[in-house]
Amino acid sequence: MIEFTPTREQYVYTFGGVAPQMRVKPGTALRLWSDDAFGGALRTVEDLSSAKVDLRFVNPQTGPFYVEGAEPGDTLVLHLVDLVPARDWAASAAIPFFGGMTGTDRTVNLQPALPDTTWIYELDRDRNTVAFTARHSDHRVELPVEPMLGTVGVAPAGGEVRSSLVPDRFGGNMDTPEMRAGATVYLGVNVEGAMFSVGDGHYRQGEGEACGTAVEGAMTTTLIVDLVKGHAPGWPRIETDTHLMAIGSSRPMEDSWRIGNAELVHWVSELCGLHVMDAYQLCSQIAQVPVANVVDANYSVVVKAAKRLLPRAEAYGGIHAELRARARSLGPL
Template sequence: MDILEFTPKPDQYAWTFGGAAPTHRIKPGTVLRLWSDDAFCGRLRNITDLPSASLDSRYLNPQTGPFYVEGAEPGDTLVLHFIDMTPARSWGASATIPFFGGLTGTDRTATLQEPLPERTWIYQVDSARKTVTFEAQASELSLELPMAPMLGTVGVAPALGEVRSSLVPDMFGGNMDTPEMRPGATCYLGVNVEGALFSVGDGHYRQGEGESCGTAVEGAMNTTLAVELIKGGAPVWPRIEDDDHLMVIGSSRPLEDAWRISQVDMVLWFGELFGLDRLDAYQLLSQISLAPLANVVDTNFSAMTKVAKSLLPPTQVYGGIHRHLRELAATLSPH
């Protein structure tokens, strides 16, 4: 088993999916131990650090990578199994940003209202208790919340030579911002270019479904993941599997189209797994699917269709690779 550790320097960050040269070439079967910076590049450290004065919108969501996977060709399936995610700092940051977020006018939902006031919150991390602490600014309320690490961005280079901002979610994955991208999950992405050129970043110490204000508890992250490759079988949209669920993420605007995408791809997945025709799969899905939101704030919104494995016939998803990688993860010593 090859193990690669990588902490990028700021001049090695990628800001796009596609268009960036790979930092490393790796073989399928490699385990990566990576550090990634937070979405703000560590520039929000105090409640007095406001986004308009501290952030450059051209340089948000820095990515660690991309990684060139040897043997990956268009039409293949890239498999990323997330083994561990651990906060790399003792604090995380969140903020309200002018004309950004789910409950304000934006450049896409134009209104005559004034922007909501800027505000920055700093969450203290207690690694021993595995909590982050919310502290209200207009009152004395303080709440200790369970830590729930996840990655907001996981993606490959897009098709057709496109270069997309690391703020964007789409068919290639990207800034999906789903809390389901967490330790124990396996992500399946369709390969669009030779080598796949995948990258990860945008660590969140916790985030609610939808990411309402547009920012989670943003924090630098230490991530351990295993990389595998399945020849052929590329999913059209990102798929996720954990021990208990199958999931598909669709990204689009309006939000109902993102939901429709995830539903259609799950119908197709049911056909692949169980030989169901579209109407039978559609009927079954109508009775058993959940529809968690991922984000309602990015350039595309992301919706998920989620189905419990316990409600489905036993099957080997992608040849049982999730179970194999879970077993592999159990053999690794902590970093």
């Protein structure tokens, strides 16, 4: 087990364009500490995002890691073993002109901004909850902790470098609650070494991430990295014990859905030996489509199918089951 906690100087804010923090072999287990989306800048409700947050430098990434043997066209496999909150508090904010219920730098308008507001959530590890405390009214409620990673990605193709605010074909800031312990992520490799990184831990997040930020917290992530030669998926895929998923990230949101749905249909078609029209029909009747985010540079939509409703088949040679077993062999974390 390799453990890595970046110093503040080691934070990176892009996918691509930076030198690796270290080289790892396929099969390696890693324990990675990542700071929250704000780099820890919002610690009290008096810390306002307009003063403390520069949107060009959010979602500090832990990484990138150079995976030995990974070449363009290969499939990087990341199995999330465990996600544990690394602080006893988390923060969320309504950042002016950022989020789903406000004009933004893209959906521009001339209206006045919403009030810049910060919420601080307290973690209760025994109860496994975070407490929401209203800021403009009188209410407090404990919400279950459901840890997830907002950003998991590799270096993009074609020499591009993208902000860690962006989700796209290379993964990145997809902001889906499906990115949780037990999930195996498949990402197409674009450059030698794949150069993956993770960050943007959420102690919980609603689908859509409506206000633009989740319950943002530092996270300790245990994962196993592996590699399948070739077979790069077109877009990020996730496998769990129960589901196959594909994630599209684009604009408008129907394009994100089209991407995710086509990726799932093709995956099911190839995996199960179904004609693409039959896979299209079957997925039409069984798919679940939870929205991931409607607030980032691209919107992300998850399209998923329950394995029990699909023809029996082992994706990527059954690597998910193997990694689940290996994760258990790591013992209590």
